[in-house]
Amino acid sequence: MDHFSIQAARREKVFIKRLTAGLTYRTGTGRQNKIESHDAEAVYITTARSQRPIRIARDKLRAAIRHMYVRRTATRKEMERHHAYSSAMLGLVGVVLAGLTKIQRTVRGLLRITMIGTRYFFSGCERDPTALRIIKANGGKMLLMSYFHLRDDPGWLRRIEQVGFTAEERRCVLIDSGAYSLHRAKQDGKDVRPICVEDYADWIKQHRDHLYGWMSLDVIGDEAATRANYEYLCARGLRPIPVVSIHSGDEEFERYVQEDHDIIAIGGVALMLQRSQKRKATAMLRRIVARWPNQVWHLLGCAYIPLLREIGVTFSDSAAAVLAASNKRLITKAGQKTRRDMTKNELTASIVRELVKLEHYGLGRRPQYGQIALQI
Template identity: 35%
Template sequence: MSTIHFLEKAEAKERLFFRKYGKPGYQVHTVTGRANTIERVTEKYVYIKTSSGNEANRIPRERLRQALAILFHQRVITLKELIRIQKFSSALAALIRIIMIDICKVLRTPAGVRLSLKGLRYIYSGISKGKRDVRIVKQNGGLFVLINYFTVRSDTAATWKDNLRELGFDYKCVMLDPGEKTLHEAKRKGKTVKPLDLDEYAEFVKQHSDIIYQFLTIDKIGDPETTQANTLYLERAVGRKPIPVYHVQNSLAVLQDYIDQGYEVIAIGGSVFVGRKRRAQLFDDIFKRFGDIANFHALGVGSTELLLQYPWFSADASSWLNGRIFGKLLSLHGTVRAPIWMTSEESLAFNVRIFSSLEDRYDDMQISIDLLPPR
């Protein structure tokens, strides 16, 4: 699995569109409603005439595919990003919007117009330092993994990264978690541990930017001011925005502030510390108020029921490991016990396939027989 995977998805989607609709005179509309007209499509170019222009804009199909591949990889693109790819950004955005309309939503945010893919990206946490778990994820369609900075910061040889690359994760595939929860648990057990340092964390992100595609801020539960200060500091130190973390124990005004600042993805944390009924109520409130204008990452949520009940943008958890630890299989309809003939690795592989299928679950999908728990 590599960047080729996303480019292949982009090429297939682009070819399908032009086979159906790439006829002269077909109109595509910008996000502001202006009509653009396709004049002709060649093997290399798309010629589009805007309502206000006299000459058609020539958009290289290769750049269009690159933009689509970026969307498949990042799952979110703003118009500002499109400008860096192709100067006729409104025309390119109009094409992307119509090509991806069945699997994409347009978010009008305070930061501008944002295109976001439907479906849910699951990021596999609990990955061991060895290769065994990573190999199972890779072989069963897993695309992204979560690495705990607290547990790898002493690995000066970066063997964790070498293992990923050796197994085919040769692209930006890592979400970096600072490991604040792991540090807290170590302290609770009486261990003496070095606290997390903002500058060292920022330097680690920059050093491994070739494989880190997203990184979480260093958050403090119950202290939104410190969490936000850390987030802004990391943005300046790294040169790009981390994923901020909103804790459900805080007021929705804190979440509103993050949305107003234009973050493309916001992590929702702290839900493991509240009861099931209260958690559902909190999620209901968040998605009812902000679901149309923001993308949310479910931090440490591994229940398929909760992941499917709300339109999450992405999620991470280690619950896929329950196949080995507890002999439990996850399905789109709940958790079942693995049959006695199933090995722990087969159980893990099944759980990976379940979560991997959510990435392309743009709407209610027909369940493949491979995703039904065996008996």
């Protein structure tokens, strides 16, 4: 079994072991569900409308829990793939993961369950097998890779497998268009091939079965061109994670929020942090998250742990584990410090472990399943 399947099996086993008959919980619509009994094969639930218990197979329950550990967020509609009674399944998953999740409601009224903590995507290692091995060995689960670097690299998927990501875990890669890398290369006077949205779409379509997801092709400083690329990808059936600049107005954020995306990425944070604008970036993000509390956010290029812990976004990424280590810098929960006594690989490993901990930050106490009454 892969890492996420093991996590799901362990959590379900603990839940079943502590479960007592009669546990009740309420759905988001206020209806009460009751767990009547369970056996080696299934859990049996009654609802306010059911005339007899609904059978939820435990293997289906584990698959739904695994989905949460992998994706970190899901709506009731997404649970339909695991059980016809998606509301009952979503509620049961919420009970099993009590203390690990929060409940949100989308702009279209659907219930969304989202894991607490920040899932970290490690970037900057497309052509660095050593860094990939260190990330994998120290608990890194997800990678962010740039189309800018992968478009001419047919061996990238094989390289991931060689460092230990199993077939089940190959969807660990989130694709960034590489617009920022292209922008930087042009600023440095390099002669680089531009990123064509048609080519980007073709590449995604070819590799989509191996991807966690993909970002829209943003154009630095041009919201209209960024929007046009987003609409093109949608028209190709490749709805991306939209990228909105932290400096965009509320109307731009509101437009994407109203389109009901699972995740919206916020760009421009990395540049603010590089310019020592930590307080300003934190204040701006605090306002954005407070303005749209039910939206799931991904911060692009952020490894500043105090900010991530305060804001509590669901996803973030950066190349800091590789770049900071190259500069003899160690990232800690308080910030960065120079460590010339550590090798680059030791620094990378330590940084990876610190960023992985964000996934568990803010979690509640161990639930007492026999007594819980959960609003889900």
